[in-house]
Amino acid sequence: MSFKISIIIPIHNVEDYIEKAFSSVKSQTLGFKNLEVIMVDDASTDKSGKIIDEYANKYSNCFAFHLEDNTGSAGIPRNVAMAHASSPYIMFLDPDDYYEDNACELLYDEITKEDIDIVFGNRIENKGNILKIRNNDWFSGKTFVENIDENMKLLSLSPALSGKIIRKDFLEKNKIEFVPNIPGQDTIFVYEVFFNAKGIKYLPNECIYIYVFRESSITNNITLKYINGTMKGSKIKHDLFLKYGKEFYIKNIFRGFLNYLLPKILFSNFSTKEEFEKVLIEMDWFIKKNVKYANNPKNDELKLFFSLMVTKDIENILRYKRIMNANKHKIHSISMEKNKLKNKLKIYENHKIIKYLDKMIKIFK
Numbered sequence: 001m002s003f004k005i006s007i008i009i010p011i012h013n014v015e016d017y018i019e020k021a022f023s024s025v026k027s028q029t030l031g032f033k034n035l036e037v038i039m040v041d042d043a044s045t046d047k048s049g050k051i052i053d054e055y056a057n058k059y060s061n062c063f064a065f066h067l068e069d070n071t072g073s074a075g076i077p078r079n080v081a082m083a084h085a086s087s088p089y090i091m092f093l094d095p096d097d098y099y100e101d102n103a104c105e106l107l108y109d110e111i112t113k114e115d116i117d118i119v120f121g122n123r124i125e126n127k128g129n130i131l132k133i134r135n136n137d138w139f140s141g142k143t144f145v146e147n148i149d150e151n152m153k154l155l156s157l158s159p160a161l162s163g164k165i166i167r168k169d170f171l172e173k174n175k176i177e178f179v180p181n182i183p184g185q186d187t188i189f190v191y192e193v194f195f196n197a198k199g200i201k202y203l204p205n206e207c208i209y210i211y212v213f214r215e216s217s218i219t220n221n222i223t224l225k226y227i228n229g230t231m232k233g234s235k236i237k238h239d240l241f242l243k244y245g246k247e248f249y250i251k252n253i254f255r256g257f258l259n260y261l262l263p264k265i266l267f268s269n270f271s272t273k274e275e276f277e278k279v280l281i282e283m284d285w286f287i288k289k290n291v292k293y294a295n296n297p298k299n300d301e302l303k304l305f306f307s308l309m310v311t312k313d314i315e316n317i318l319r320y321k322r323i324m325n326a327n328k329h330k331i332h333s334i335s336m337e338k339n340k341l342k343n344k345l346k347i348y349e350n351h352k353i354i355k356y357l358d359k360m361i362k363i364f365k
Contacts, residue, residue, distance in 0.1 A: 003036035003061065005104055005165065006085035008092050010077035011052055012042040012070070017096040017212075018051055024098035024209075030105040036087050037062040040077035043070035048095075073229075075178035075185040082168075082177065090168050092161035096212050099162075100124075103208045107165035114144070116199025120164035121208040131210070134158065139204040148194045152249050154202060155194060156256065159187040163208035166193060179236060182229040188236055195244040222268040224275070227282045230261065234286050251293040258290050262302045266324055276314050283309070 007025055011018065026032050039052040041064065049066055056064035065080055074094075082090065089111060093099065103121075111119040125132050138153050145151045171177070174196045178185045194200065234257065241250040270276055280287075287309060297303050301324065308317045 003087040004034040004108055005089045005091050006036040006038055006087035008078055008081040009039045009095055010074035011039050011048050011095055013044045013046045013048055014095040015047040015051060018048060021093055021095045021098050022055060027101050028104045029102045030108055038081040038084055040065045040080045042067050042077045072181055073183055073185055075180045079177050085168060088168055089165050091165050094162055096214050097162050097209050099209045100207055106206055110201060111165050114201055116201060117170045117197040118166045118193055119201045121203040121206040123163050124207050124210045126210050127213040136204050143202040145200050159190040161186050182233045183226055184230055184233045191240055222264045224278055227279060231282050231286055254290055254293060255295040258295055259298050262297055262305060266305050267328060273314050276317055280312055
């Protein structure tokens, strides 16, 4: 049987989420029978493996594979799934996210009509059951480029795979696959796709899937192993940009990742001198690169934290962490109110309130 799209779902300890993700695939307006669903279990310790076996036994277009040992990231499971994919196009779905009903049909129609290598859309973000469409201010309508050099801002969009459809023969021709055993391998994969693609189309006004924020996900757990992996990933990204002659843009990529990583470290469980010495050793290369690129974090509390990391002032790093962690909820609450007022001030332009709230945040520090 021939399928239009192979949908790849990496599985690891998601017994509470996989049913919703799978149901969203079954509900696709393109027709469930036109979809090849490939699920690869990364040595789950819950019932996830059993659940996907049930799907595979029940539906002839569903296939379940099992890895004996846990690999620690979704890269190897995705590579295994791609090796088994038989459709001309590939899509991905994280098991704790779920598709909009017309996701596959919309992307399939666009990529076949344009005869290009990749099409992708926007997403709805679900955080604490509050739904919000991701805002991408640089793009107001459909964007098409022959190659990434025509609009490098596309590299600043979310690298998440769930909103993308990619030609399988394009991936095979360029030998593009996931780097194993590191966090953020999806980012590296997407960059390599963009650097090689002949024809890229972005649909900012079309929401393809719902991204669910989950506190226990890999990207929300900060350990020394995670930092080690992200630093390896950063070096791979740096070398990838050099390989394709795009070093001038790596500054923006590193600045974005700096703003992503610093809050996680600031509010992490690292609390001793020994722990932070190891953190600084792991991050030394990345910190020096950001200093070289004159990258600064986006807000004052992170700027101060980063400056302490640059000077390796561990005593004050720990002191600052204790203060910030003790007042975390107060600061978050004030920041939330500040953001709400910022939206209102787009109409009323009352900047005095914003300045007042900035002072309040500094008091709580």
